[in-house]
Amino acid sequence: MTSLTSAAMTTSPASFASHELVERVRENLGVIHERITSSGRDVSSVRVVAVTKTFAADAVRAANEVGLRFVGENYVDEMREKRAATPDVSMTWHYLGALQSNKIAQAVQSADLLCGVSREKEIERISRLRPGMPVYVQVDYTEAEGRNGANPRDVANLVQRARALNVDVRGLMTVPAPAIDASRKAFTSLVALADDLGLAERSMGMSEDLELACELGSTEIRIGRALFGPRMATSPLA
Numbered sequence: 001m002t003s004l005t006s007a008a009m010t011t012s013p014a015s016f017a018s019h020e021l022v023e024r025v026r027e028n029l030g031v032i033h034e035r036i037t038s039s040g041r042d043v044s045s046v047r048v049v050a051v052t053k054t055f056a057a058d059a060v061r062a063a064n065e066v067g068l069r070f071v072g073e074n075y076v077d078e079m080r081e082k083r084a085a086t087p088d089v090s091m092t093w094h095y096l097g098a099l100q101s102n103k104i105a106q107a108v109q110s111a112d113l114l115c116g117v118s119r120e121k122e123i124e125r126i127s128r129l130r131p132g133m134p135v136y137v138q139v140d141y142t143e144a145e146g147r148n149g150a151n152p153r154d155v156a157n158l159v160q161r162a163r164a165l166n167v168d169v170r171g172l173m174t175v176p177a178p179a180i181d182a183s184r185k186a187f188t189s190l191v192a193l194a195d196d197l198g199l200a201e202r203s204m205g206m207s208e209d210l211e212l213a214c215e216l217g218s219t220e221i222r223i224g225r226a227l228f229g230p231r232m233a234t235s236p237l238a
Contacts, residue, residue: 017062025062028227032210036221039214046214049094049203051224053078054231057085063227064089072096072115072222076103080110096222098148105129115173115203118150120161127165135162136173136203139193141186149174152193159197171201171219176209183209184216191217 033043050063051072060071060082069090073079074097083093095111099122107114108129115136117123126133137158140149150158155172162169172194176186187204194202205213207226214221225231 017058017065021058021062022065024229025059025227026066028229029066029068032223032226035211036214039211041214046218047220048227049220049222050227051096051206051222052082052228053224055224055228057082059228060086060091061089064091070094070220076100076106076110080106083110094222108133113170116148117158117162117167117169118148120158123158123162123165123167127162127167131166132168134168134170136171136201137162137169138173138175139190141174141182141189142177144177147175152189155193156197159199169199171199171203172197173203175206176204178208180209180212183212187213187216187218 029048032048036043036046047070048068049070049072050059050068051074052059052063053072053074063071069092071091072094073082076095076097079093079095092112093110094113094115095107096115098116098118099107099114104122104125108126113134113136114126116138117126117135118138118140126135137155138149139152139155140147141152159169172190174186174190176183190204191202194200201219202217203220203222205218205221207223210218210221210223210226
């Protein structure tokens with residue numbers, strides 16, 4: 001599995017998350033590892049991204065304390081605030097949301113990897129703001145109105161354009177429709193497309209469908225509720 005590294009930082013004991021939270025996350029991560037294994041995959045071959053959307057900043061610290069090194073956020077402001085609140089942890093930050101025009105500069109500045117790239121104008125702006133920025137191209141197989149993601153037919157051209165502009169496309173990402181047949185088709189198609197384009201990373205699978213995603217070749221699963229529990233209504237940064 002391709003490594004996505006971040007700079008090592010020391011963690012101060014004073015900033016540790018509560019013992020109860022850490023143990024809950026540790027137990028849930030064990031269940032997630034069992035689910036990965038049940039799909040026929042080795043745990044070391046699948047990256048777990050802790051999705052902390054709506055959870056407090058202590059969730060980031062708890063994930064770090066149980067050995068996770070990748071965290072995902074869906075909103076730029078929440079990612080910026082939570083990252084500023086946890087300077088004591090060593091994490092690679094994935095921005096998972098759509099790239100809004102008025103937020104793209106902040107996303108490029110705050111994230112280590114942009115996972116929702118889907119349009120040529122986004123690639124062009126990223127190349128100007130941060131040459132060499134690591135990204136995933138998000139692919140939409142649902143054809144639903146308002147869903148983020150590029151049409152599969154357009155992905156090859158987007159990747160070619162990104163490479164020409166020194167944007168580092170590491171892989172592809174998708175969020176399929178919930179029906180199992182639709183998920184299977186989307187996951188299979190994404191892996192084939194990544195293979196065709198010579199891309200190592202396939203970010204697919206979440207709390208509900210991680211077994212299927214891993215079985216079909218995911219290198220990265222994005223886990224929120226299965227790791228931290230039910231989402232909070234608001235996002236305190238304690």
